[in-house]
Amino acid sequence: MTEPAVSPTLKPLSDHVMILIEAVxxxxxxxxxxxxxxxxxxxxxxxxxxxxxxxxxxxxxxxINRLEEYQRGRIVVDGQELSNDVKQIERIRREVGMVFxxxxxxxxxxxxxxxxxxxxxVRKLPRRQAExxxxxxxxxxxxxxxxxxYPGQLSGGQQQRVAIARSLCMNPKxxxxxxxxxxxxxxxxxxxxxxxxxxxxxxxxMICVTHEMGFAxxxxxxxxxMDGGEIIEEKPPEEFFTHPESDRTRLFLSQILHH
Amino acid sequence: MxxxxxxxxxxxxxxxxxxVVGWLRRNLFSSPLNVILTLLAVYLLFVALPPxxxxxFLDASWDGDNRDAxxxxxxxxxxxRVHFDQFMYGFYxxxxxxxxxxxVLLLILGAAPLFVRAVSSKFKIRLGLGLLIxxxxxxxxLLKGGMTGLPVVDTSQWGGLLLTLVIAGVGMTAALPLxxxxxxxxxxxxxxxxxxxxxxxxxxxxVPLITVLFMSSVMLPLFLPAGMNFDKLLRALIGVxxxxxxxxxxVVRGGLQAIPKxxxxxxxxxxxxxxxxxxxxxxxxxxxxxxxxxxxxxIALFKDTSLVLIIGLFDLxxxxxxxxxxxxWLGFSTEGYIFAAVVYWLFCFGxxxxxxxxxxxxxxxxxx
Ligand SMILES: Nc1ncnc2c1ncn2[C@@H]1O[C@H](COP(=O)(O)OP(=O)(O)O)[C@@H](O)[C@H]1O
Ligand SMILES: [Mg+2]
Numbered sequence: 001m002t003e004p005a006v007s008p009t010l011k012p013l014s015d016h017v018m019i020l021i022e023a024v025x026x027x028x029x030x031x032x033x034x035x036x037x038x039x040x041x042x043x044x045x046x047x048x049x050x051x052x053x054x055x056x057x058x059x060x061x062x063x064i065n066r067l068e069e070y071q072r073g074r075i076v077v078d079g080q081e082l083s084n085d086v087k088q089i090e091r092i093r094r095e096v097g098m099v100f101x102x103x104x105x106x107x108x109x110x111x112x113x114x115x116x117x118x119x120x121x122v123r124k125l126p127r128r129q130a131e132x133x134x135x136x137x138x139x140x141x142x143x144x145x146x147x148x149x150y151p152g153q154l155s156g157g158q159q160q161r162v163a164i165a166r167s168l169c170m171n172p173k174x175x176x177x178x179x180x181x182x183x184x185x186x187x188x189x190x191x192x193x194x195x196x197x198x199x200x201x202x203x204x205x206m207i208c209v210t211h212e213m214g215f216a217x218x219x220x221x222x223x224x225x226m227d228g229g230e231i232i233e234e235k236p237p238e239e240f241f242t243h244p245e246s247d248r249t250r251l252f253l254s255q256i257l258h259h
Numbered sequence: 260m261x262x263x264x265x266x267x268x269x270x271x272x273x274x275x276x277x278x279v280v281g282w283l284r285r286n287l288f289s290s291p292l293n294v295i296l297t298l299l300a301v302y303l304l305f306v307a308l309p310p311x312x313x314x315x316f317l318d319a320s321w322d323g324d325n326r327d328a329x330x331x332x333x334x335x336x337x338x339x340r341v342h343f344d345q346f347m348y349g350f351y352x353x354x355x356x357x358x359x360x361x362x363v364l365l366l367i368l369g370a371a372p373l374f375v376r377a378v379s380s381k382f383k384i385r386l387g388l389g390l391l392i393x394x395x396x397x398x399x400x401l402l403k404g405g406m407t408g409l410p411v412v413d414t415s416q417w418g419g420l421l422l423t424l425v426i427a428g429v430g431m432t433a434a435l436p437l438x439x440x441x442x443x444x445x446x447x448x449x450x451x452x453x454x455x456x457x458x459x460x461x462x463x464x465x466v467p468l469i470t471v472l473f474m475s476s477v478m479l480p481l482f483l484p485a486g487m488n489f490d491k492l493l494r495a496l497i498g499v500x501x502x503x504x505x506x507x508x509x510v511v512r513g514g515l516q517a518i519p520k521x522x523x524x525x526x527x528x529x530x531x532x533x534x535x536x537x538x539x540x541x542x543x544x545x546x547x548x549x550x551x552x553x554x555x556x557x558i559a560l561f562k563d564t565s566l567v568l569i570i571g572l573f574d575l576x577x578x579x580x581x582x583x584x585x586x587x588w589l590g591f592s593t594e595g596y597i598f599a600a601v602v603y604w605l606f607c608f609g610x611x612x613x614x615x616x617x618x619x620x621x622x623x624x625x626x627x
Contacts, residue, residue: 065527065528067524067527067528086532090530090531090532091530093527093528093529093530094529094530096528097528098524098525098528100521100524100525102521104519104521104522104524104525105525106522106525106526106540106544107544107623108543108544108547108621108623117529117531117539118529118530118531121531121535121539122529122530122531122535150623152623166529167528167529170529170530
């Protein structure tokens with residue numbers, strides 16, 4: 001487990017609800033993958049989601065920007081409810097950044113072009129301004145010198161940092177992370193986690209699926225444990241790690257902390 | 260022994276694995292079977308090449324303006340020389356042929372910056388799109404005439420290499436975008452569009468081009484109101500284009516399928532809509548992947564243009580064939596067909612080389 005270098009101060013949260021997930025159910029065919037998911041995330045709040053593989057963590061956060069459909073319940077993002085309206089979905093996606101396990105950078109575009117694509121084509125910013133913004137965020141993730149390279153020429157850790165910068169360039173209100181460090185070699189995990197901690201310090205609303213428990217301890221307001229498509233436990237990290245309620249959580253924690 | 264460890268210096272590789280000797284060993288003499296095959300090939304070349312060279316060059320006749328200038332036993336390139344203009348322009352009137360040259364020159368000048376490394380790709384894209392839209396119009400006005408005070412040259416007089424290039428050029432530039440649309444349609448989630456595209460593709464791929472051309476010239480007029488005359492060349496162009504678009508669609512679909520789901524998801528997560536996702540993310544990658552397939556289809560198209568002889572158009576192939584049946588020049592079909600083959604080969608090989616360059620140029624770092 002890699003401990004992030006610095007710990008962000010926990011500021012008092014505003015009452016503004018950023019994400020509201022209400023009684024969401026989802027089926028893949030007959031397979032009931034999400035069972036009555038309820039979650040409220042306030043502005044500036046940071047949630048870490050963990051749980052065994054196949055428990056529905058990815059599916060849950062992918063519902064928030066409608067990469068997955070759900071059959072029952074409702075999700076409201078910053079006051080806008082997700083519907084089947086394509087324009088509405090695109091509007092919401094603009095405000096929600098997502099970082100994937102396998103980076104999903106666009107290999108035919110340079111790092112800089114990856115970062116300016118959204119601002120130019122979705123936000124309709126002039127290219128010059130988009131490039132300024134992109135360079136600012138590339139500096140934030142500490143790889144401005146790679147701007148002219150293609151993703152295939154970077155290491156995994158660098159690629160993931162570019163992916164984070166690409167999302168940030170859209171100036172999102174919420175960031176979703178789906179196991180951002182799982183595909184990385186151990187020596188690269190820290191550089192990505194440090195970037196995420198820095199983001200947390202700036203007060204970004206974040207939902208992060210990860211098994212980096214050190215990250216959860218230092219950064220999260222709440223840790224959510226999922227199993228079998230359900231939210232089993234939801235607690236501040238101190239409590240979650242010291243007094244887990246359910247046996248399943250305890251089993252999971254013992255596996256992940258002493259592997 | 261207590262010696263301190265000295266780093267091993269880099270040694271040159273064994274002489275037998277590099278240079279000419281290494282190459283010969285690896286490629287020609289790597290096994291007994293390869294040795295036999297190599298020797299056999301050398302023998303065959305030794306037997307076949309000298310007579311061929313003697314016929315085509317040493318004993319060949321180059322100068323003159325009728326068949327008496329040709330010595331027996333060697334190739335009679337006089338035949339090509341005399342018919343050369345006809346092979347290039349068909350029955351395009353003599354005094355007007357500068358218009359064809361002008362059109363070709365315009366294309367070469369217009370397209371030249373596309374082949375220069377130093378030109379920025381942004382400019383290339385703009386120029387390319389501009390050419391794609393403007394050039395066919397300009398070329399048509401120039402070749403057909405009628406509007407700008409130029410005398411009209413009916414398309415039935417167009418012929419030779421000119422006609423081949425017109426059909427191939429129009430076919431390629433129209434079949435590629437149409438094929439892309441069909442491929443996207445085939446993967447569409449809207450059932451109506453999907454069915455339409457699948458039906459179109461399967462229908463056109465299921466019939467030989469020769470049938471398509473035949474039907475366009477023999478059967479189409481039966482369905483049109485009497486007296487309505489539809490330009491023969493136009494019908495051939497439409498037939499060739501739709502036929503090749505169906506093939507192109509399947510080539511492009513292969514590329515679309517190779518794009519990982521993560522690319523669509525990353526684009527969606529940024530808030531890009533369908534057309535922007537396709538145009539900016541998916542198609543640039545998919546088309547790059549299938550450049551070999553696209554060029555393959557282009558080359559097939561280029562050669563398939565020769566089938567228009569079935570509906571009485573005089574493309575390069577047909578006009579060469581026509582010249583060999585000229586009573587004054589009977590007996591020189593070998594020279595004629597060799598000439599046609601060389602011209603076709605030059606264009607197809609050129610396309611092939613260009614595509615290899617393009618692939619190398621578009622390569623962005625190693626694949627993961
Ligand atoms: N496209 C799909 N079709 C059918 N089942 C799926 C699909 N995607 C995921 N699943 C199933 O849904 C469950 C939850 O998946 P996921 O949310 O990816 O789990 P996690 O991210 O917690 O590992 C798993 O059992 C998985 O096999
Ligand atoms: Mg997952």
